[in-house]
Amino acid sequence: MAERPDIDLTRPSAARVYDYYLGGAHNFAVDREMARQAIGMWPELPLIMQANRAFLRRAVEFCVERGVRQFLDLGSGIPTVGNVHEVARKADPEACVVYVDNDPIAVTYSRTILGDDKQTLVVQEDLRHPERVVEDPAVRDLLDFDQPIAVMMVAVLHFVPDDDGPGDIVAAYRDAVPPGSFLVVSHATHEGQDTQADDHQDLYRQRTATPMTMRSKDQVRSLFAGYDLVEPGVVHLPLWRPASLDDVADDPMRFAGLAAVGRKA
Template identity: 75%
Template sequence: MASEPVPGEIDLTRPSVARVYDYYLGGAHNFAVDREMAQQAIEMWPDLPLIMQANRAFLRRAVRFCVDAGVRQFLDLGSGIPTAGNVHQVAQDAAPGTRVVYVDSDPIAVAYSRTILGDDPRTAVVQADLRHPEQVLGSPEVRSLLNFDEPIAVMMVAVLHFVPDADDPAAVIAGYREAMAPGSFLVVSHASQDGQPEKAGSHEDLYRRRTASPMTMRSKSQVIALMDGFDLVEPGVVFLPLWRPVSLDDVDDQPERFTGLAAVGRKR
């Protein structure tokens, strides 16, 4: 249960996708309204906690991949609450000087993030909507910590499915791609109807009814299209557990259960 002070003028009668995700992962930064919705979603789709854990495991593998490729700066868009095993911890364990900026539109997620990160000079948090790249890229935190003349990893993990078609997610990505130096990476995971299509519609409907962030699941071909301008790193766009697993023992014998799609692309 969340115990830190809550920022003023926050509507706690409606679930937040960031805090619902925190609950799925076993975190403590959520409220009764978030837990109630998460439990409803899990009743409808019992594999959800496993899917979210697989998504977090993909994030860790992708960050390590980028660090191994020489990247020392990360922009994590729609970051939620940076609990255990998030970008800055994984990256800085591998390369202590790595710089990370988290971006989220949820004021409670941002407040918790600032508390968790403390005064670490290599990390910062920005409250902004990722759908407006010019605002994110022009923020003082991004301008002071990140150098877009050098390779950077832009993380869009479990967030693009909250960007509706009307907001043109491809154009949103292009706004960041144009600012990225060659050799930079785009890290994406995306909810998909592939794998368990019979559960997708009711899950989308739940988010549409209960949250301010309706969900749009997309197919593998649609996610591939979103990676335009990037060369896909092998193995391409795959179910979450299949993206460069540390061990084959980590791969479920039914990877289609983990309906999220994962991909990393390198800017040409």
């Protein structure tokens, strides 16, 4: 990624650090430095991020199989290989996706990657302002809010502190979409972890503008108020509808992330 004079390179971005974990090229030296520091503390981090991306793929496929052709991806980061629009269109070339992120650099590069793709839209906005997102005219032009929409909150709600009311934010998006819509969530957790999880949380608090708040299984389950949880409910990342038993690790809890999908009745 070429450096630009209008970008603050002194502070890592969660979106670009995640891009680095996934092997992407849309990151800067400051992002790579933090990622390497985090991996030094927690060597399994890249595997956890890959498990999260695998969950995203399975969840999108699940939604498409149930007739959903519209996706609202909140806190989307940079749409590297295997992102929502690519997965959805393998099943239905007409699928439409709105990507939303508050990082201007992630938005800039997302728009560059997607080019003139008329079935995708990239919006620079903070997911903590649901009314701005769902009332954006461009979003309304691409998505039909009278038809089911899959609201994606993958690896993002742990960057929303308790004081900002994550449950209220999720509820606002729930109320904006019709019955038959889905909520897809993955979330960092400290359950089943040793001090590595707490150290990782502290690193984000110290180094980035998006401090991390890990939550328990019960806290993540509470985010699905008004949704019917899809089996198997809230589970560790590899356990959510794995394609085969070979995809389930010997110790799924070491993947410090929870995953769940709910359907609005």
